[in-house]
Amino acid sequence: MAFALPDLPYGFDALEPAIDTQTMQIHHGKHHQAYVDKANAALKDTPFAEETDPNEVISRLPSVPDQVRGAVRNNAGGHANHALFWSIMAPSGSGGGGAPGGALGDAITQTFNSFDDFKTRFAAAGATRFGSGWAWLVVSGGKLVVGSTPNQDSPLMGEDIAGFAGTPILGLDVWEHAYYLRYQNRRPDYISAWWDVVNWSAVAERYDAAMA
Numbered sequence: 001m002a003f004a005l006p007d008l009p010y011g012f013d014a015l016e017p018a019i020d021t022q023t024m025q026i027h028h029g030k031h032h033q034a035y036v037d038k039a040n041a042a043l044k045d046t047p048f049a050e051e052t053d054p055n056e057v058i059s060r061l062p063s064v065p066d067q068v069r070g071a072v073r074n075n076a077g078g079h080a081n082h083a084l085f086w087s088i089m090a091p092s093g094s095g096g097g098g099a100p101g102g103a104l105g106d107a108i109t110q111t112f113n114s115f116d117d118f119k120t121r122f123a124a125a126g127a128t129r130f131g132s133g134w135a136w137l138v139v140s141g142g143k144l145v146v147g148s149t150p151n152q153d154s155p156l157m158g159e160d161i162a163g164f165a166g167t168p169i170l171g172l173d174v175w176e177h178a179y180y181l182r183y184q185n186r187r188p189d190y191i192s193a194w195w196d197v198v199n200w201s202a203v204a205e206r207y208d209a210a211m212a
């Protein structure tokens with residue numbers, strides 16, 4: 001057994017209107033599936049061939065054989081990033097939207113001054129990422145940090161590889177394939193609509209696990 005495409009925890013149309021149905025179908029069924037297939041092909045003859053958790057592989061990229069390391073970085077990275085992305089969203093009003101409470105809510109207020117200031121910082125990280133990549137909220141050294149990575153790099157790959165490190169608890173795909181059908185070039189509009197479908201309970205679970 002190797003990597004497998006996870007089912008979405010909601011229907012393809014569940015994130016409307018923030019993310020349209022056709023984008024979800026293509027993004028999950030074509031893009032994410034391709035990352036899974038290409039990662040499996042790249043890892044086939046390596047010691048990671050039986051690994052089912054992409055986070056285990058991308059956290060140890062220097063141990064991946066040279067000849068396939070680039071393909072694994074892009075495709076196991078893509079698998080890990082998309083699996084996280086689906087899991088931290090939910091339909092607006094049915095788990096999606098609102099504001100974080102509990103320890104995560106407190107930490108966001110302490111770190112960024114307010115939830116609105118956090119959203120401004122995170123949106124800027126996504127809007128200013130040139131080309132394709134991801135915006136992140138991570139836990140690093142017990143602190144919350146906002147940043148971004150190019151392509152399918154993950155903060156789990158470490159600063160030397162991804163340029164930004166930590167345990168991701170919230171991630172936003174800012175590749176054009178994530179928003180172009182509905183928003184065309186208007187990436188900031190996609191980001192501002194996306195807050196309506198962020199599943200803060202799921203993010204808080206990740207926060208608690210990262211802090212434990």
Ligand code: MN3
Nearest residue numbers: 031173175178
């Ligand atoms: Mn994507």
